[in-house]
Every structure is written in C-alpha cells, then in structure tokens.
Amino acid sequence: MEHHKHDRSAAERAFRESLERLRETLETPKKAASDVPPPVSPANEAELWEDAIDDIERFLNARHPQDSDSE
Secondary structure: OOHHHHHHHHHHHHHHHHHHHHHHHHHHHOOOOOOOOOOHHHHHHHHHHHHHHHHHHHHHHOOOHHHHOOO
C-alpha cells in the first residue's frame, strides 16, 4: 500500500510541474513576427535546394576545374 502512495505522490508532483511549465509557457511573451522567419513552401524549398546544389557545383568546379571537362 505504501508503494501506491509513493507512486501517487510522484505522479502528482510530475503533474504539478507540468502544469507549472505550461503556465510559464503561456505567460511568456511571443516573439515579434519580424523575428520569426516565414515558413518555407514546398516550391520555395525546391528552389533553395537547387540553389544550394548550384553553389556546391560551382565550388567544386572552382577547386578542380580539370574534373569538369571530363563530364
């Protein structure tokens, strides 16, 4: 029976801590909209990947220009 009381006390303590963290989260001021980057749409994400690949290819070609001739 003592084991169940200990479990209940631990569960109650964890529950109260969770409620306290939730309260703190809700009371914390939100970041200004200008601080948050806009979400990336799938179309924009594809463009970002393509730009990144182009940048990597340019970098690799600049480091090893002779390798780009053999392709």
